[in-house]
Amino acid sequence: MTNFTASTIQQIDPAVITCCNYHRDYFIRIQKVAGYFCTIYDHVLSIASERLDKQGIPVKEARLLDFGCGLGLLGVYAKRNGWQQVSLMDINEHCTQNASTLAKAWHVPDLRIQKGSEEAVAEFFKGVPLPHVVISLDVIEHVYDIRQMLAHFKATMPEATLYFTTGAIAENPLRYRAIKKLQRTDEYDCTDELQTFSNNPFAGWSFRAMRRKIIQTADTKQCLSDSEIDLLITHTRGQHQADILQSVNTYLQTGALPPLLAHPTNTCDPISASWTERLLTVKEYHEIFSNCGYNLSVHAGAYNDITHTGIKKECLKLLNLLVKTFNLPQYSAYLLLEAAPQ
Numbered sequence: 001m002t003n004f005t006a007s008t009i010q011q012i013d014p015a016v017i018t019c020c021n022y023h024r025d026y027f028i029r030i031q032k033v034a035g036y037f038c039t040i041y042d043h044v045l046s047i048a049s050e051r052l053d054k055q056g057i058p059v060k061e062a063r064l065l066d067f068g069c070g071l072g073l074l075g076v077y078a079k080r081n082g083w084q085q086v087s088l089m090d091i092n093e094h095c096t097q098n099a100s101t102l103a104k105a106w107h108v109p110d111l112r113i114q115k116g117s118e119e120a121v122a123e124f125f126k127g128v129p130l131p132h133v134v135i136s137l138d139v140i141e142h143v144y145d146i147r148q149m150l151a152h153f154k155a156t157m158p159e160a161t162l163y164f165t166t167g168a169i170a171e172n173p174l175r176y177r178a179i180k181k182l183q184r185t186d187e188y189d190c191t192d193e194l195q196t197f198s199n200n201p202f203a204g205w206s207f208r209a210m211r212r213k214i215i216q217t218a219d220t221k222q223c224l225s226d227s228e229i230d231l232l233i234t235h236t237r238g239q240h241q242a243d244i245l246q247s248v249n250t251y252l253q254t255g256a257l258p259p260l261l262a263h264p265t266n267t268c269d270p271i272s273a274s275w276t277e278r279l280l281t282v283k284e285y286h287e288i289f290s291n292c293g294y295n296l297s298v299h300a301g302a303y304n305d306i307t308h309t310g311i312k313k314e315c316l317k318l319l320n321l322l323v324k325t326f327n328l329p330q331y332s333a334y335l336l337l338e339a340a341p342q
Helices: 006-010 021-032 034-054 073-080 093-105 118-124 146-156 173-189 207-218 226-235 241-254 282-291 310-325
Strands: 063-067 085-090 112-115 133-137 161-166 294-301 334-341
Touching: 006 021, 006 034, 021 034, 021 093, 034 073, 034 133, 034 161, 034 294, 034 334, 063 073, 063 118, 073 085, 073 093, 073 133, 085 093, 085 118, 093 112, 112 118, 118 146, 146 282, 173 207, 207 226, 207 241, 226 241, 282 294, 282 334
Parallel strands: 063 085, 063 133, 085 112, 133 161
Antiparallel strands: 161 334, 294 334
């Protein structure tokens, strides 16, 4: 089996993805910068390989779970480049269907692919050797409760080392401005109806409009004033539907409001429970992982100086050099979070 390269990604006709336009268009965007995506896969897998080598585990014997696999490219890339035991999981059924379709198109056999969240990992690996490595690309910034996810991982795969990438870095001015703008759009204006659950009755609505409807529905006796509803809408930013309903119930019984989010724009889809690129600092990540029983190492990820040209390419090269020279991961293109069990 030949290695997996950028040209391998680009040779596939996007028309094989038939579930929806959103995923097909996303694959087309990946194909345009496939060389850069391959450097990200190489970066994550090389860091994971270094730790496995220290543990005396050859890559060909290591077991890898691509959690939140999306189109499954990382898992396929790993399989085609020496990792023999690879499993893929995603909460979105379209993603697992697409991952299976693309794996077949690339003639990659023996991939275990399953729909599910962190709560389904235990069942997925029931009677099967547990992963040594869990890799999750651009997922952690969307997870509703990171601590709960880590608790599931620790209980199910206590010896596994976890690897997360995220471009949502609160300290990085090149990142946070665009992300805050997206968060404000989702919160106040409208949302992409293709990026939520297929059965979401409020698809396309702003998150505030969704929360208003949920709160009004919970107020069965219609005793809340308009000002109280507005107050609850503000205080439930960052909550999913079940927590919103609980917050309304608590307020009706006691008058107590949930605390406001400390971050000014972080916001969450009340139906899918997916955060809009939640911005966290490097310090916050260290605190979260430490409290959940992991030692966290933070690696800087490079900006795309592969597929760009001209002045932009040279500027990105310089930026990558500065980040590397002065060890400034918080100003890098993305963070690679390496979490080893304590």
